[in-house]
Each structure stands twice: as structure tokens, then as C-alpha cells.
Amino acid sequence: SGAISTTARGHLGTFLVHSDRAALWRLSGLGTLLAAMPLPYSRRYEGLATGLRSAFEEAGAPFAITFMRGAGARTAALLEGKVDLVVLSRFAADQLIAEHPVELVADLGPATYVGAHGMLVRRGV
Template sequence: MDAECLPLSDRTDEVAPGRRQVRRSDRPVLWRPSGPGAVRAAMPLPRSRRSGGLATGLRAAFQEAGAPFAITFLRGAAARVTAPAESRAEPAAASRFAATG
């Protein structure tokens, strides 16, 4: 497959006339040219089952979607809350108190 071309579905019964639908399996192909690279999440250290489960669930969801994903484990809510503003992470996990306080 050519890196510059996206394979399109020939099914026309689910799409508006004059448009073509990209297959669900082609998500990774769509992700690469969009340019963001991996989605980086700032997470607390996985010391509890809850935070470890959240990290595992996020990784599994991104992997299933075919999107690259990386987790940065940061100690301290202040570091995680400022990570998106400093372009070190897109989503950040913190308590409501830490995010608003």
C-alpha cells in the first residue's frame, strides 16, 4: 500500500452519495498523517489497583483503536496538572481538588 494513499471502502449503502468511507481497520493509517505522534498521558504512580487499572484500560483502548499511546508517570498532582500546559502530556489524571485548587 502506498504511504500517501488511504484505501477506501467501496460500500456505498452506508455513506452519503459522492462520499466514500474509510474502513475501521484503517485508523492507524489515518493517525500517521495527522501528525500528533503518540498521545502522552500524565498519570499518578500506579500504587493502587484503581490507578493501575486506569492506566491499563487507557493503553488497551488506544491499542484497540490503533492510535499510539504513551504514559508518563509523574509524582505529585501539581506536576500532572501543569503537564498539559507545558506540552508534556495531553490528558492528565488528578483529583478534582488538585485540578481546581
């Protein structure tokens, strides 16, 4: 199929010289990867979505993004097999990992997801 090229090196075995990741992905039959992200309400989220799409395209994997409000909705979609990966806050990811057999594949570091959260309450409440 032309997805890979190898060369025989005698007693050293056969070596992979070239691989076409897009062709390998197509042959795998896995289809398009679907990611669920928060609603893109900031340039940071827009940049993350653009970066993810570029990275997967460069890797030869078909990729699409859906935007869902709420970590709970994104988590449910992942656990139900509706999406292949989700973007969550570290807090939500840690809770998900503690309760289900899922794996954290990328930690974006401190303060890379959102600047900060706060809670406002009315006086006397």
C-alpha cells in the same frame, strides 16, 4: 494510502465504507500521545493505566504513559505541552478547568479514582 475506502452513491454523495484508524493516525503526523498519571500505588491505578493503554491501542493511536507524583506536576506538564493528557482527581480537574482553557474528556464518576482521603494531625496542633 489505503487509510480509507469510499463508495459513490450518486446524488447522495460519497460514503465512507472503511477507515484504518492506525493508518490515519500515522498519516496525521501527530506522533505518540503521552499521558501523565499518578504513581501506580494501587491496583485501581494499575487497572486504569492498563485500560487507557488498551483503549488507545484499539483506537489505533500510539500511546505512552508517564507517572508523576502530584496533581500540580501533572497539570504543569499539560500546560507546558510536555504531555497530551493527565489523570487528576475531580477536585484538581475542576480547579484546572476554572483557570485554564482545557477540557474534561472523561469523568470516571464518584469514588472511582480513590476510595477516600483523610487528614491526620497530632493532638494539640
